[in-house]
Amino acid sequence: xxDVLVFAEHKHGHFPKSTLVAISTGLEMARKxxxxxxxxVTGDNCDALAGEIAKYGVSxxxxxxxxxxxxxxxxxxAQALTALIRGRGAETVLATATAMGKxxxxxVAARLNAPMASEIIAINDDGTLVRPMYAGNALxxxxxxxxxxxxxxxxxxxxxxxxxxxxxxxxxxxAELDAAGLxxxxxxxxxxxxxxxxxxxxxxxxxxxxxxxxxxxFKTVLEPLVDEMGAAMGASRAAVDAGFVPxxxxxxxxxKVVAPELYVAVGISGAIQHLAGMKDSKTxxxxxxxxxxxxxxxxxxxxxxxxxxxxxxMTEEVKKLKH
Amino acid sequence: MKILVPxxxxxxxxxxxxxxxxxxxxxxxxxxWVINPFDEIAIEEALRIKEKQAGGEVVLISIGxxxxxxxxxxxxxxxxxxxILVRSETPLDPLAIARVIAKVAENEKPELIIIGKQxxxxxxxxxxxxxxxxxxxxxxxxxxxxxxxxxxxxVVREVDGGLETIAFALPAVVTTDLRLNEPRYASLxxxxxxxxxxxxxxxxxxxxxxxxxxxxxxxxxxPEKRQAGRKLASVQELVAALHTEAKVI
Numbered sequence: 001x002x003d004v005l006v007f008a009e010h011k012h013g014h015f016p017k018s019t020l021v022a023i024s025t026g027l028e029m030a031r032k033x034x035x036x037x038x039x040x041v042t043g044d045n046c047d048a049l050a051g052e053i054a055k056y057g058v059s060x061x062x063x064x065x066x067x068x069x070x071x072x073x074x075x076x077x078a079q080a081l082t083a084l085i086r087g088r089g090a091e092t093v094l095a096t097a098t099a100m101g102k103x104x105x106x107x108v109a110a111r112l113n114a115p116m117a118s119e120i121i122a123i124n125d126d127g128t129l130v131r132p133m134y135a136g137n138a139l140x141x142x143x144x145x146x147x148x149x150x151x152x153x154x155x156x157x158x159x160x161x162x163x164x165x166x167x168x169x170x171x172x173x174x175a176e177l178d179a180a181g182l183x184x185x186x187x188x189x190x191x192x193x194x195x196x197x198x199x200x201x202x203x204x205x206x207x208x209x210x211x212x213x214x215x216x217x218f219k220t221v222l223e224p225l226v227d228e229m230g231a232a233m234g235a236s237r238a239a240v241d242a243g244f245v246p247x248x249x250x251x252x253x254x255x256k257v258v259a260p261e262l263y264v265a266v267g268i269s270g271a272i273q274h275l276a277g278m279k280d281s282k283t284x285x286x287x288x289x290x291x292x293x294x295x296x297x298x299x300x301x302x303x304x305x306x307x308x309x310x311x312x313x314m315t316e317e318v319k320k321l322k323h
Numbered sequence: 324m325k326i327l328v329p330x331x332x333x334x335x336x337x338x339x340x341x342x343x344x345x346x347x348x349x350x351x352x353x354x355x356w357v358i359n360p361f362d363e364i365a366i367e368e369a370l371r372i373k374e375k376q377a378g379g380e381v382v383l384i385s386i387g388x389x390x391x392x393x394x395x396x397x398x399x400x401x402x403x404x405x406x407i408l409v410r411s412e413t414p415l416d417p418l419a420i421a422r423v424i425a426k427v428a429e430n431e432k433p434e435l436i437i438i439g440k441q442x443x444x445x446x447x448x449x450x451x452x453x454x455x456x457x458x459x460x461x462x463x464x465x466x467x468x469x470x471x472x473x474x475x476x477x478v479v480r481e482v483d484g485g486l487e488t489i490a491f492a493l494p495a496v497v498t499t500d501l502r503l504n505e506p507r508y509a510s511l512x513x514x515x516x517x518x519x520x521x522x523x524x525x526x527x528x529x530x531x532x533x534x535x536x537x538x539x540x541x542x543x544x545x546p547e548k549r550q551a552g553r554k555l556a557s558v559q560e561l562v563a564a565l566h567t568e569a570k571v572i
Contacts, residue, residue: 011484073489074452074455074462074464075461075462078456098483099465099480099481099482099483100482100483102448102464103452103462103464103465103482104452105452106417106448106449106450106451106452106453106456107452107453107455107456107462109418109449109453110418110421110452110453110454110456110457111456113418114418114537115416115417115418115537115538116417116418116447116449116538117538118446118447118448118449119446128541132446132546133444133445133446133543134334134340134349134443134444134446135336135340135443135446136546137340137342137545137546138340138342138349138543138544138545138546139543139544139545139546140540140541140542140543141540141541141542141543141544142538142539142540142541143538143539143541144537144538144539145536145537145538145539146537181459183460183461183491183492183495184461184462184489184490184491185489185490185491186487186489187477187488187489187490188487188488189482189484189485189486189487189488190485190486190487190488191484191485192484192485200483203571204571204572229572237501240501240502241501241502246485247467247481247486247500247501247502248481248483248484248485253443253446254361254440254441254443254500254501261571262565262569262571262572272336272337273336279549282569282571283565283569283571284549284552285561285565291554296551296554297549297551298549298551299551299552300552300553300569301552301553301554301555301561301564301565301569302552302553302554302555303554303555303557303558303561304554305558310558313558314558314561314562317558317559317561317562318562318572321562321566321572
């Protein structure tokens with residue numbers, strides 16, 4: 001059958017780039033597997049969202065609705081999706097490996113007794129999938145057996161789907177939920193407000209490491225450069241662990257994986273685990289006072305310098321470029 | 324409270340990983356084996372909960388070969404009470420791992436299973452969630468804080484865009500993230516005591532769960548190495564290069 005069901009994650013009434021990546025991955029997989037790509041939107045009332053995602057080249061959109069799906073919780077979402085998949089008989093269930101995708105998809109897999117491949121970066125013609133292991137130091141070709149498979153895709157691995165002139169039909173389905181199996185309560189979400197681009201969507205990222213020495217320095221030294229370049233701000237694990245910046249900024253094997261046009265690593269030594277999160281960036285710049293720092297081995301342009309002098313200088317030079 | 328903590332043996336994160344020429348795996352001759360760092364955080368959290376509640380039991384479980392006893396002894400040395408080694412000569416895929424742990428949990432009846440969010444070798448990030456679904460329990464992944472009020476558990480999770488708080492009654496599965504705690508080192512007295520703590524072995528095929536592999540790794544290869552670029556002498560040169568050569572600003 002080869003149908004691919006794509007879980008279309010949404011936030012604040014629209015679809016992040018990561019969802020459009022899932023859509024294009026689903027479209028490619030459906031092409032290779034000889035099936036249809038169907039987007040699934042879950043929530044309380046999904047009319048507007050379903051109508052929006054319908055423009056991105058899928059064969060159909062299913063609006064899976066239930067008041068208890070208004071705030072995402074893994075048990076309710078897993079129940080709803082699984083009941084739908086059992087009813088429709090899809091071969092692959094797909095989502096982007098965002099925090100939500102990672103939280104939800106293994107639950108769906110277990111519920112379906114289906115194997116799951118996490119964070120694929122490529123789909124082979126023979127149906128096998130490629131995924132990174134060992135912090136990206138090995139690429140594994142994997143095979144999933146059984147009538148249904150679950151897949152999450154790395155957000156940097158495929159281009160975002162583009163809107164077209166036509167819209168697929170939308171089908172509204174009432175989600176089947178078993179109250180006895182719903183045991184979780186959403187309490188709150190402390191969202192980090194920012195005017196800057198999202199890390200996972202930005203063309204330019206400027207990241208700071210332990211070399212910045214304090215959260216205050218992130219503000220006074222790094223942020224002017226970030227904003228002059230219209231960039232998103234990232235950080236190494238060390239900077240987050242030290243409390244300089246929130247966890248949401250962590251780039252790396254166990255944080256966010258990014259691949260922007262330009263990645264500027266400031267005061268970051270370049271541990272394997274950090275490289276795992278950014279080494280697919282098109283152009284990499286490293287500014288570090290230690291000329292032996294491993295980050296220089298992946299940098300296209302390296303500057304051995306004291307960041308407290310170099311970064312303000314760079315902010316000025318970039319400003320000059322605009323005039 | 325009884326807390327079950329699954330523990331995986333993985334290569335030390337600082338290991339230089341080399342893919343074998345035939346693609347069958349990684350070279351292990353230079354590998355130092357350790358407890359998966361996220362599972363270490365799980366053990367630490369279990370110990371802190373036990374200490375705060377002045378009672379309870381922390382039980383470790385591994386699924387692997389005889390050598391995995393090393394890591395279980397380290398966990399016992401940190402302060403866990405006993406360990407279970409489910410002997411399996413071949414590695415199992417995440418579904419099978421989850422089935423084994425869920426089966427053991429059905430027998431052990433822990434109130435809480437705390438497990439690392441991912442193993443740093445396969446980076447799958449599946450087991451905890453699968454265990455939760457198989458047991459029909461709530462799950463809280465990427466936990467940065469766990470609190471209890473009676474039978475209710477509140478967890479703050481690191482998600483995209485910020486921190487989310489969810490709550491549920493026990494029993495439940497929690498997967499750990501980096502900021503949950505900083506694990507203790509095993510003390511010398513702890514290491515001595517660990518030798519006497521129970522470490523029971525069971526053969527995986529005596530549990531009566533389906534172990535058929537459904538996720539198969541066909542081959543491994545090394546990624547394309549990124550070529551190093553060049554070092555520049557000044558900020559001016561750097562900005563000029565980015566503007567005229569790379570054309571990214």
